Amino acid sequence: AGGSQSGAGAPGAKIAVTFAGTEGATAGQSRMMQEVADTLNATGRFDVKVYVAGALPGDTDNLVTQARLGVNLVVPSDPGRLASQFNIPDLNILMAPYVLTDYKVLEKLPQTALYKEWQAALEAQGVVLIADMFNGFRSFYTTTPVNKVADLSGLRLRGFGNAIGQALAKYLGYAQTTVNATDIYSGVQAKSLDGCEIQASTADSYRLYEVTKYLALSKHYMLQSSFVCGKALLDGMPQADRDLFVKTVYDAAAKYSAIIAQEEQGYYDGFKSKGMTVTEVSIPEFQRAIDSLYTNNDLKLTVGLKDRLFRELGL
Amino acid sequence: MSFLLICFVVFIILGMPIAFVIGIAGMAYFGATPILPFEIVVQQIVSQSQSFAFLAVPFFIFAGNLMNVSGITERLLGLARLVTRRMYGGTAQISVVMSTLMGGVSGSATADAAMETRILGPEMMRLGYSKGYICAVNCITALITATIPPSLGLIIFGFIGEVSIGRLFAAGIIPGILMMLFLMTTTTITSRIRRYDPPKTDAPKLTVKELLDNLKESIWALLFPVILIIGIRFGVFTPSESGAFAVAYALIIGKFVYKELTWAKFKEALVMSFKDNGAIMLIIAMSGPFSYAITWVRLPIAMSNMIFGITDNPQLLTLIMLGFLFISGMFVDSNVNFLLLTPIFLPMVTSVGMDPVHFGVLMATIVTLGVMTPPIGSALYTVCGIIGCPPEEYTKASLPFLVAVLLELAILVFLPQVVLWIPNMIFGP
Amino acid sequence: MGKLRAAYKFLCKAEMVITGAGFVLLITLVFLSAILRMFRISMSWNIDMAMLLLAWTAFLGADVAYRSGQLVGIDLVTRHLPEKLRKSVEIFVFAVILFALVVIIIFGIRLASSEWIRKYQSMPIPYSIVTLSMPFAASSMVISTILKIRRCIAGFNK
Ligand code: NA
């Protein structure tokens, strides 16, 4: 069992590719992968399988490692995970609070020199970053009303345990707590947690509206699904198929970014109808509160990175 | 795939330890599949151990061992003897009741089975129960733990199937209590036939004074589950963390209340616990490459596709699925069954009008039962390992208990209102 | 020979002490993180650390259990074989286990070194440290297996 085999077999044989994600079958990310599979399979050139809901064993990072080792996988990871998995700290900026605040910038992002540098750094380690897709905003779901930053003070909230998550908790004043995602519901119900920060689709699938009655739309993280695959998989495809493959994933990512953004509003409406109080908090106030995160450079980003990113994005 | 199966069968017959059989069969598939590099074998072995929810297992094993060496178990057994001295299979009955109490504390059936085998096994052996029967009673009755909230199975099902975990928890209560009654009846009948632990006919009836006198001593042991339930209900710790508190409680009671816990006894319990934990964990970990292989070839999906189109009667379809899950649970790890089959089965049953919460409780129970059924089941090998019981003796003795569980589930398929009564009362219909 | 035996005894003892200490540390960590949460004190590396300790204590514990003969197989068939044949089968089974363990060690080290750069998201240490738990414990199991084979061979004609 060597690690260099690609999905392509004999000339004329179909190219086998497997998409593997951890989100549920109805999540935007999973539907996007299914659509890519259907499109590619219809060409007759590809044999694409899709595994969702963690059906293929292993968490996201393990799946990315498998792709890197030569398995014909395409995996939706995210910039924060890729940053720590491949030691590219600057990639964290794509997930850092209030840096990217509109999913439409993802259209321009791939053309920036910065993004191309990151892609090259990943490729040097054997993985190709094919496309970034918007995957929802994270906001605060709490048992007590949160109308302003001060209301978060002292709350025990479940959030990201990484450097970004710790810095966010520090500046917004809540106690960052790490419990298993599946323990959120029972933790809140049992009052060992006062809530969490999470994206709407996940809050909905965990039925958090049953236990957290307040949603503060702080939208502090703009989540992205970063579709990556092993370098060997792409290198093994004939050029025409490779172009078709990359373009199909890329186009579907753009299409589903818009769909997911639209559906997010639907989740908020659904939460209201299920009795949650959804508050439009002042985002500038939240942005000011975490400003020191960048002046103190808690994320250890390259100096001037944010300015360079914004310049290249034309913001 | 056939290479995997051949390795599996051959090495099982040759008597190889089960952890290595599963691991080597999985590796054989990787060897025969050029696209899958061997690094993934190790990755999958290690990643199987990376589950926070699993922590309840080593912790409750340790708590059980500590209770044994610090006099807590002795007090519980003293009380048990008193209460059950006029009952058939008295000590076995304790296992049933204890699992029901522990159900409110731990979500892990394997942990509960291991703890009770450690606690009750030696005593039951002294009273003349066969090894197979001891393992069967302690193992199968631990299934009550998986039904009464909090339960790992319900949490995982709710997560994958996007079904309300609160509702699932509430829905597990009545089936759990019902299961206790079914298993107590089975214990009475089987121990009467096998003449285990017969009631002492000359024993006087239990008086209130006698009971109160005993409670003075045993109250701390009885409070064990109560304090843990309070801790979870009031949010001091999560179900995954509850095991650490069980250990702390056992330490405090053993050291400061009963004053029987010494440094030597502590070390003895510690070594026993990490050996038990290692033995269980190695089986679970070694199943990683195996699970990966059968997922890679989509075996479970192909198998379940056969069910499509047989019937659209909701009860009949559910019965067929439960039967399928029972069989696949004999061979496949419970987490794998949840992960692979929930997304396939749940839409099928809801499309014919079955309530997802009702189905969830049944599915979580039967999938968890898989860890107790031969030839492959982590709970089975855990309890058999603890008292050195041949698995085939366990299998024979467990049959009546399996029948009781299957009977209860089959009845519940037709009684949705019994399962859904509490969740509808709490959350509204 | 005596020195070798003493070294082996020392290694066994060290393995027990390390596993026991790790197990106690694991419980203390989970216990403390729940208590700290009650007092609203943040702790973000508790889960990752607990998982790291769990892997190491579990796999080392598995070796201790293996060495003391606690890992059970189904001897339904082998138990009825003639003495010599049974012992030959036993040696064959241990040889297969030995081969599998060596494969695990080689590819475990390869995996760990190929992703040495990957850090835990919550702790500044390589993720490979958890990966190494398996090849490390497997090395220990190799010694245990060799000793089991030696014992089989020594007792073959008895
Ligand atoms: Na029991």
Ligand code: NA
């Ligand atoms: Na339970």
